[in-house]
Amino acid sequence: MVTKKKFFWITIVWRREYLFAIIFLFVCGFFCGLTRRDEPVDAPSLLPSAVAGKTIIIDAGHGGFDPGAVGRSGLEEKTVTLDIAKRLKRYFSRVGVYVIMTREKDIDYSAMPEAGALTKKRRDLLYRVRMANESNADLLISIHVNSFPQSIWSGAQCFYDSELPESKRLAEAIQNSLVTRLGPNRRKAQSADYLILKATKIPSVTVEVGFISNPREEELLADPEYREKLAESIFYGTAVFLTQEARSAAPVATTAGGGAGGTLTAKVYPELTFPTLEPGTACLYFATPNNEDLSFKPEIRPLPELEEKSKLQKAQVILEELAKGPGEGSVLLPCLPGGNWVHGLRLEGTRAVVDVSSELGTFINGGGASEMMAIYSLVNTLAVNLNLNEVTILVDGVKNATLGGHFLLGEPIKPRPELGPTGAQTAGDTGNYLRR
Numbered sequence: 001m002v003t004k005k006k007f008f009w010i011t012i013v014w015r016r017e018y019l020f021a022i023i024f025l026f027v028c029g030f031f032c033g034l035t036r037r038d039e040p041v042d043a044p045s046l047l048p049s050a051v052a053g054k055t056i057i058i059d060a061g062h063g064g065f066d067p068g069a070v071g072r073s074g075l076e077e078k079t080v081t082l083d084i085a086k087r088l089k090r091y092f093s094r095v096g097v098y099v100i101m102t103r104e105k106d107i108d109y110s111a112m113p114e115a116g117a118l119t120k121k122r123r124d125l126l127y128r129v130r131m132a133n134e135s136n137a138d139l140l141i142s143i144h145v146n147s148f149p150q151s152i153w154s155g156a157q158c159f160y161d162s163e164l165p166e167s168k169r170l171a172e173a174i175q176n177s178l179v180t181r182l183g184p185n186r187r188k189a190q191s192a193d194y195l196i197l198k199a200t201k202i203p204s205v206t207v208e209v210g211f212i213s214n215p216r217e218e219e220l221l222a223d224p225e226y227r228e229k230l231a232e233s234i235f236y237g238t239a240v241f242l243t244q245e246a247r248s249a250a251p252v253a254t255t256a257g258g259g260a261g262g263t264l265t266a267k268v269y270p271e272l273t274f275p276t277l278e279p280g281t282a283c284l285y286f287a288t289p290n291n292e293d294l295s296f297k298p299e300i301r302p303l304p305e306l307e308e309k310s311k312l313q314k315a316q317v318i319l320e321e322l323a324k325g326p327g328e329g330s331v332l333l334p335c336l337p338g339g340n341w342v343h344g345l346r347l348e349g350t351r352a353v354v355d356v357s358s359e360l361g362t363f364i365n366g367g368g369a370s371e372m373m374a375i376y377s378l379v380n381t382l383a384v385n386l387n388l389n390e391v392t393i394l395v396d397g398v399k400n401a402t403l404g405g406h407f408l409l410g411e412p413i414k415p416r417p418e419l420g421p422t423g424a425q426t427a428g429d430t431g432n433y434l435r436r
């Protein structure tokens with residue numbers, strides 16, 4: 001009896017080990033196949049055991065009623081993000097990663113009796129956040145397609161919330177992979193207050209896979225082969241990140257559901273250093289045309305009439321000037337449309353509350369970059385000229401609205417001076433811009 005049992009037991013073990021060995025060899029083979037192709041010499045070798053067994057939530061941005069950014073050819077962000085998300089899922093599934101998708105069809109999560117696109121987008125965003133926080137996943141990868149009112153910008157770019165150092169490392173690893181695998185791109189991973197990143201408790205990244213507003217990149221995004229390369233790059237970057245985390249002393253945090261654990265550090269923004277403005281001048285924040293990061297260069301505009309105005313009147317004039325766009329001959333780019341999009345404006349101590357028109361959403365065209373730049377063009381400009389600490393933005397009088405489906409408004413927003421001038425002056429820069 002004993003011998004039989006032993007024999008039976010050994011048989012089972014052998015079978016299991018055999019099975020595990022096959023799976024292990026398959027995963028290793030996949031990694032070898034992946035790393036063999038045209039990798040840079042210093043490409044890190046991947047550790048299959050650091051990747052297999054993880055749970056990753058993939059969020060295909062937008063969907064259903066919300067197309068996201070739309071290109072000139074009619075290509076919609078929601079279609080591109082879903083296709084890349086599905087391809088990415090296949091990569092992860094092959095190496096033993098459990099994948100949760102926020103959507104696998106052309107749907108949204110705004111089902112509700114209330115009307116109004118602004119509130120629908122907010123509902124959809126918050127539902128995705130809830131899915132991520134209840135998923136017990138190790139990582140969140142949210143896929144989006146970028147857009148800006150001008151076609152000049154291109155290049156994939158990763159965004160992270162600065163509160164979690166793991167998120168920054170994840171974004172940098174994916175950015176590095178995108179740049180080395182997809183060709184020249186001077187963009188770097190950047191911090192941004194995307195709601196999905198701010199509100200989730202796990203390391204997370206938003207990958208803006210390219211600018212649909214750039215005709216060449218729109219063509220690429222429509223090409224299934226290019227989407228496959230994008231998925232492979234995101235997968236490889238994530239695998240590098242997981243390998244690096246496993247090899248370092250600090251393993252990746254698994255704080256799903258907001259539980260304890262992980263290294264949370266306080267969000268540190270640089271000290272607010274408002275430039276000293278000459279009387280009768282205003283400082284207006286416009287985007288720099290460089291294709292490297294999302295940043296502003298303020299234009300100093302002489303406005304002698306400001307001297308006799310009250311603080312509120314001054315704010316009104318400055319917003320009107322911001323809507324006029326950069327001065328003649330400037331290389332800078334407007335982040336807000338012309339016309340009168342301010343419905344209401346009031347000052348409460350060191351805070352301004354601005355009620356803007358939902359028509360700004362049309363100008364933003366569903367792009368994460370255009371949304372972020374519009375928000376901070378407004379916030380930075382008001383803060384710097386009126387010495388404010390924060391600005392609350394309402395949309396058509398609605399609190400907690402979103403203009404482009406990435407950032408949730410309604411809470412007071414602090415200016416981000418670090419989005420101001422950095423590095424070398426841009427070509428064509430006449431020195432009319434404020435230097436820090």
Ligand SMILES: [Zn+2]
Pocket residue numbers: 061062068069077144145366367368405406
């Ligand atoms: Zn988007």
